[in-house]
Each structure stands twice: as structure tokens, then as C-alpha cells.
Amino acid sequence: MIQLSSSEQHFINKLRCGPPGFEFSNWAGTFRSRPQFYLAPETENEIIELIRIANRHKLTIKAIGSGHSPSDIACTNSMMLNMDKMNRVLAHDAYACTLTVEAGVRLYQLHAMLQQRGMALSSVGSISDQSIAGAIATATHGTGIDFGDLSSFITHLVIIDGTGKRHECDANTQADLFNAARCSLGALGIITQVTIQCEPSFNLHAVQTPENLDSLLDDLSDVVYSAEHVRFWWFPHTDDAVVWRANRTTMEKQPSPESFLRDRLYGFHYYQLQLFKARFTPDDIPRLAREHFDTRFNRKIEWIDDSFTVFNLDCLFPQYVNEWAVPWENAAEALRQLRIWINAEARNPKGVRVNFPVEVRFVKNTADVWLSPAYGQIVCYIGVIMYRPYHKSVPYKKYWRAYEDIMRTLGGRPHWAKAHKMFYYDFVSLYPRFNEFVEMRKRCDPNDVFVNDYIRRHVLPPDHPLTRGASNDSEEDKQGHLLTFESANL
Numbered sequence: 001m002i003q004l005s006s007s008e009q010h011f012i013n014k015l016r017c018g019p020p021g022f023e024f025s026n027w028a029g030t031f032r033s034r035p036q037f038y039l040a041p042e043t044e045n046e047i048i049e050l051i052r053i054a055n056r057h058k059l060t061i062k063a064i065g066s067g068h069s070p071s072d073i074a075c076t077n078s079m080m081l082n083m084d085k086m087n088r089v090l091a092h093d094a095y096a097c098t099l100t101v102e103a104g105v106r107l108y109q110l111h112a113m114l115q116q117r118g119m120a121l122s123s124v125g126s127i128s129d130q131s132i133a134g135a136i137a138t139a140t141h142g143t144g145i146d147f148g149d150l151s152s153f154i155t156h157l158v159i160i161d162g163t164g165k166r167h168e169c170d171a172n173t174q175a176d177l178f179n180a181a182r183c184s185l186g187a188l189g190i191i192t193q194v195t196i197q198c199e200p201s202f203n204l205h206a207v208q209t210p211e212n213l214d215s216l217l218d219d220l221s222d223v224v225y226s227a228e229h230v231r232f233w234w235f236p237h238t239d240d241a242v243v244w245r246a247n248r249t250t251m252e253k254q255p256s257p258e259s260f261l262r263d264r265l266y267g268f269h270y271y272q273l274q275l276f277k278a279r280f281t282p283d284d285i286p287r288l289a290r291e292h293f294d295t296r297f298n299r300k301i302e303w304i305d306d307s308f309t310v311f312n313l314d315c316l317f318p319q320y321v322n323e324w325a326v327p328w329e330n331a332a333e334a335l336r337q338l339r340i341w342i343n344a345e346a347r348n349p350k351g352v353r354v355n356f357p358v359e360v361r362f363v364k365n366t367a368d369v370w371l372s373p374a375y376g377q378i379v380c381y382i383g384v385i386m387y388r389p390y391h392k393s394v395p396y397k398k399y400w401r402a403y404e405d406i407m408r409t410l411g412g413r414p415h416w417a418k419a420h421k422m423f424y425y426d427f428v429s430l431y432p433r434f435n436e437f438v439e440m441r442k443r444c445d446p447n448d449v450f451v452n453d454y455i456r457r458h459v460l461p462p463d464h465p466l467t468r469g470a471s472n473d474s475e476e477d478k479q480g481h482l483l484t485f486e487s488a489n490l
């Protein structure tokens with residue numbers, strides 16, 4: 001039982017947010033936790049005071065953004081900091097094309113702040129709900145072989161470490177801390193401010209075309225350079241893919257030609273119902289994939305809009321998701337192996353049926369962000385998803401195991417935000433600076449104030465007192481909350 005002093009109690013009460021007994025859940029609803037204290041600080045000084053309280057009472061702290069990480073990386077049962085009130089613009093340098101903001105700013109707020117000043121992010125992922133600190137904590141990325149992940153856009157940041165000490169760092173000041181902190185999984189401290197390298201605002205011209213997977217894989221080195229930003233989705237159980245290419249343009253906006261009937265009524269409501277029914281008749285899934293592709297994607301479309309609108313897309317339903325980055329020259333091999341596995345499963349009456357396209361994106365070598373999956377290499381991110389129609393479970397674990405085996409043997413590194421089964425020794429061999437990161441964590445957080453289950457499982461070395469005797473299974477593995485579904489494939 002924690003005995004807070006009356007002034008500590010008063011201070012904490014002032015920052016409380018959320019309903020009593022608040023339960024945190026990530027966006028997909030796959031991980032939950034019940035923080036003892038759910039607080040919304042507004043200033044750095046408040047954060048420093050909370051870290052001191054945590055140290056005095058042996059509490060741990062987790063700052064969260066929008067809770068969009070598909071793993072338990074943002075979960076804690078101790079003290080959770082909602083950073084939504086720290087969303088102000090602090091400085092604008094029009095000449096350098098940078099904006100300094102508080103770290104709780106959501107990306108959609110950031111786009112508006114930038115647009116008002118004639119600037120934009122150079123690359124954005126599929127959504128803009130994340131906070132900037134949450135996004136860089138896991139090296140969130142968009143696509144484009146000449147564009148880095150969001151962590152690589154940060155030119156300066158302020159971080160409060162586990163002793164309550166405030167650090168300002170950039171490429172010249174505390175450079176090691178800077179390069180570790182730009183993708184730090186929340187393990188080094190609480191980031192309160194970031195300066196972001198932007199570019200003048202721009203429209204993007206997107207062209208989306210149906211193409212054959214084999215042709216894409218045979219010519220991948222041409223495909224990745226065929227536009228500034230390229231991504232594609234392959235529809236398992238078919239050889240079809242949809243390629244999205246986008247280039248900067250000075251042409252006027254021509255918004256996306258969305259049809260209510262095709263994209264909303266069929267593409268969302270009817271499709272979700274079909275996916276739900278397919279939980280009981282999985283053999284329908286290959287037919288559904290074909291029908292979905294033919295109805296929505298088997299034609300060329302193009303549109304022009306604000307860059308961030310074109311980068312983003314509708315992610316439809318809750319989902320299980322797994323995504324790894326492989327050196328981009330291994331991408332075609334990875335996709336070919338995945339197709340062989342999925343096709344073999346499709347021939348097995350009890351095999352897995354994959355209900356969502358595989359997403360393929362490219363990211364530039366982000367040479368100096370120690371834990372970026374693109375550290376030292378151009379990467380291809382291959383994302384696998386299984387939809388959860390109406391939040392219901394579907395079998396996915398066998399698929400994940402096969403996918404991870406392929407990615408691991410081809411030199412893959414998992415996306416930090418997504419649930420994975422890679423641990424300390426794996427990362428030591430995958431990331432040349434991983435041990436330095438672990439040392440930096442020890443210096444920044446000597447009392448393990450920022451350690452949650454995710455950090456303990458995946459980052460702490462085996463000789464750390466918190467890892468001894470602890471299981472490497474996540475709550476999901478332990479509770480098996482997904483095992484309510486009847487299929488043997490889970």
C-alpha cells in the first residue's frame with residue numbers, strides 16, 4: 001500500500017484524469033491495463049515532480065500517446081501519463097523549415113499547425129492519430145525509399161530522465177542520448193519537446209493501379225524508384241496486388257473519388273459482415289479476397305490532395321497486426337516464401353485462411369537512430385494483418401509464427417510497436433548499437449522507473465534483477481484471451 005504525503009496526494013489529485021478505475025486499452029482492444037494513477041500533466045515541472053514521487057514510492061511511469069501501439073508497449077498498472085495537454089507549438093523557424101512542439105501533439109494536430117505555417121511532414125504513415133512522441137518512440141514510418149521514418153525527422157528534443165533530470169539534446173549536444181532517444185520505446189525518459197525537420201507544404205498526386213505480384217517482385221528495384229512514395233498491397237489467395245504511387249505536384253487538388261456504395265456500404269459494412277461469417281466458414285475467405293479486390297481495387301484511380309491526406313488511409317476494422325523490416329534486397333524473397341506458405345495452408349482443409357492484404361513499404365537508411373529498424377540499411381516493411389470483424393477473434397498465431405520465421409531468416413527486425421517474440425540476445429545481434437542503448441537506459445533510468453512488462457521482456461539483459469525468473473510471455477500469451485475462438489489454428 002502506497003502512503004503518499006498529503007502534499008503528494010494533493011498534487012496527484014490535481015492531475016487526475018479519466019473516470020475512477022480507468023482501464024487503458026490499446027486501439028485494437030488487444031491489450032489492457034489498469035493504472036493505479038492516470039494523470040494528465042501540463043508542464044515539464046509537473047512531470048519532474050511525478051518522477052520524483054515515483055522514485056520515492058517505487059512506482060513506475062508510462063507516458064502514452066494515443067494508445068495505438070498494437071502491443072503492450074504502452075501498458076502499465078502503476079502510473080500512466082496522458083500527454084494530451086502537452087500539445088502546444090513552442091517555436092517556428094521558417095528559414096530552417098522546422099517546428100518545435102510539445103511531445104503530446106497528435107499528428108493530425110501537427111499537420112494543421114504545419115499547414116498554417118506553410119510546412120508539412122515529408123512522409124507520414126497510414127494514420128495521423130498518434131502523438132509525435134508515441135510515433136517516434138517506435139520509429140513509426142510511411143513509405144518512400146528516399147524518406148526516413150518519423151524518428152529521423154527529429155533534430156532536437158527534450159527528455160526528462162528517471163531521476164527527474166532534464167536533458168536537451170541534438171546532433172551536437174549529447175549526441176549519443178539524442179540518437180538513442182529518437183526511438184527509445186519510452187525506456188529512457190519522458191520526452192516533452194521535439195523539433196521536427198519539415199519541408200514546404202505540398203500536394204501529392206497519387207495513382208493506384210492493379211498489378212500482378214510476380215511482375216512487381218521481378219522488377220522490385222524499378223518499382224521502388226517508380227515514384228517518390230511507393231507502397232503496395234498483395235491480396236493473399238490471389239496473385240493480384242494494388243500499387244499506390246505518389247509524387248509531389250503543383251497541380252490543383254482533385255480529392256479521392258470515393259463512392260458511398262462501393263467504398264462504404266460494400267467496402268466497410270458488407271465486407272465486415274462477410275468477414276464475420278467467414279469465422280465459421282473460413283473456406284469462403286479466398287473467394288472474399290478475390291471479390292473484394294475485383295470490386296474495389298481492380299481499376300486505376302488517381303487523386304491529388306494535401307500530402308497528409310494522401311498518405312493516410314482508412315484502416316477499417318480492429319485488427320491483429322505484425323510487421324517487420326527486412327533489408328530491402330530480401331523483400332521479394334520474403335514475399336515469395338510467404339505466398340508459398342499461404343498457398344500450402346489454403347490446400348490444407350484445416351489450414352490458415354488469410355483475411356487481409358499484405359502491405360509492403362520502403363524506408364530509407366536512418367543511419368544514426370540507434371534502434372530504428374532502418375538503422376544502417378534501406379528496409380522493406382512487410383505488414384501482415386488479420387481483421388477482427390466486430391472486435392471478434394480470428395485465428396492468427398500460426399500465421400504469425402510462419403511469417404516471423406521467414407522474416408527472421410531474412411535478417412528482419414520487428415516493428416517496435418507491434419507484438420513480437422524477439423528478445424535481448426536477438427537485438428544484440430540485430431542492432432550494432434543495442435548494447436549501448438541498454439547502457440544508456442541504465443544511466444537514464446537507474447531505478448527502472450520506466451520499465452513495464454514490454455521493456456522487461458524485450459530490452460533488459462538477462463542478468464537484470466527484474467528479468468530473473470520472469471516469464472517472456474506477454475499477458476496475451478499467459479491469459480490466452482484470444483483462445484475463446486474455437487479454431488485449432490490459433
Ligand SMILES: Cc1cc2nc3c(=O)[nH]c(=O)nc-3n(C[C@H](O)[C@H](O)[C@H](O)COP(=O)(O)OP(=O)(O)OC[C@H]3O[C@@H](n4cnc5c(N)ncnc54)[C@H](O)[C@@H]3O)c2cc1C
Pocket residue numbers: 027028062063064065066067068069070073074083103104124125126127129130131132133134135136137138139140141142185186187189190191192315417
Ligand atoms: C490503425 C493503425 C495504423 C498504424 N499505421 C502505422 C504506420 O503506417 N506506420 C507505422 O510505422 N506504424 C503504424 N502504426 C503503429 C503506430 O504508429 C505506433 O504504435 C505508434 O507508436 C503509436 O503512437 P501512440 O501515440 O499511439 O503511442 P502509444 O501507443 O500510446 O505509445 C507507444 C510508445 O510511446 C511511448 N511514449 C508516448 N509518449 C511518450 C513521451 N512523451 N515520452 C516518451 N515516451 C512516450 C509510450 O510509453 C510507448 O512506449 C499504426 C497503428 C494502428 C493501430
